[in-house]
Amino acid sequence: MGFLHLNDMANPQKENGYTMIANELVEAMARHDFGYSKGQIFFAIIRLTYGWHKKEDKISISQICTLTNLSKRTVIYTLQNLEAQKKLIIVRTSKNREKQINNISIQKDYDQWNDNSFALPYLKLKEQAKIRSAKEYKPMVVVQKNTELVVQNKDKNINSFAHTKETIPKKQYTKETNIASKDADKRNFHLEIQELFDYFKSEFAKKITAEEKPTFSWGRCEKQAKEFLKESTLEKMKKMIDAYFDSNDKFYKENYWSLQLFLSANTIHKLKIKTKI
Numbered sequence: 001m002g003f004l005h006l007n008d009m010a011n012p013q014k015e016n017g018y019t020m021i022a023n024e025l026v027e028a029m030a031r032h033d034f035g036y037s038k039g040q041i042f043f044a045i046i047r048l049t050y051g052w053h054k055k056e057d058k059i060s061i062s063q064i065c066t067l068t069n070l071s072k073r074t075v076i077y078t079l080q081n082l083e084a085q086k087k088l089i090i091v092r093t094s095k096n097r098e099k100q101i102n103n104i105s106i107q108k109d110y111d112q113w114n115d116n117s118f119a120l121p122y123l124k125l126k127e128q129a130k131i132r133s134a135k136e137y138k139p140m141v142v143v144q145k146n147t148e149l150v151v152q153n154k155d156k157n158i159n160s161f162a163h164t165k166e167t168i169p170k171k172q173y174t175k176e177t178n179i180a181s182k183d184a185d186k187r188n189f190h191l192e193i194q195e196l197f198d199y200f201k202s203e204f205a206k207k208i209t210a211e212e213k214p215t216f217s218w219g220r221c222e223k224q225a226k227e228f229l230k231e232s233t234l235e236k237m238k239k240m241i242d243a244y245f246d247s248n249d250k251f252y253k254e255n256y257w258s259l260q261l262f263l264s265a266n267t268i269h270k271l272k273i274k275t276k277i
Contacts, residue, residue: 056105
């Protein structure tokens with residue numbers, strides 16, 4: 001058995017450098033939604049500005065990608081969203097036709113922050129993903145050919161050998177399961193989860209009074225939300241959210257109708273029965 005030596009462990013020390021940030025700003029961050037990549041990039045900007053004792057700086061996309069390990073596409077969309085939510089101030093200047101320099105700073109006036117605003121390119125992408133997920137897939141017919149089971153596409157007339165009933169597990173042999181599996185391959189779950197959480201948040205605001213509002217932990221719930229979306233659809237999950245907040249269940253109320261409780265297997269099972277989904 002190997003032993004873990006202290007020298008092999010991360011051991012950050014204040015003496016090696018630290019970032020000065022006002023407690024009031026940290027508390028404001030705790031009250032706002034910085035889920036997904038937004039939190040990573042916001043902290044990266046803090047490190048690249050306040051970490052160098054600057055209020056603003058010229059920061060490239062590649063710098064943020066290196067610091068966060070996020071893709072260039074994700075960084076660009078997230079920066080646009082943080083700007084639309086008035087959490088960052090970005091001044092763009094073009095050095096030439098191909099290069100653009102971003103002068104970025106933190107919006108210290110946190111009263112202007114708006115978690116529900118999104119940049120236009122992101123909203124367009126979100127709408128495109130919704131349209132794609134709503135499309136119906138081409139009908140498939142099963143025919144018997146030379147004692148082998150063949151799946152034939154009506155439109156393209158493409159044949160492919162398929163499993164027989166004896167060689168495929170029962171769980172996968174139903175029509176609904178097969179369609180759900182194909183749908184899952186083509187759906188953009190990142191955007192669906194974002195829309196599901198936005199819908200939950202809006203319904204939550206209607207149900208809960210200002211004094212009762214707890215802190216949301218969106219990041220912890222992404223995995224559970226994705227698993228339930230794989231087995232269902234966004235619209236069905238929204239119906240379950242409606243049923244969840246319409247319920248007079250004492251346990252839900254005691255837990256302030258939390259997102260974590262909604263995404264538990266037991267709650268989803270109850271809501272499926274209630275909504276007949």
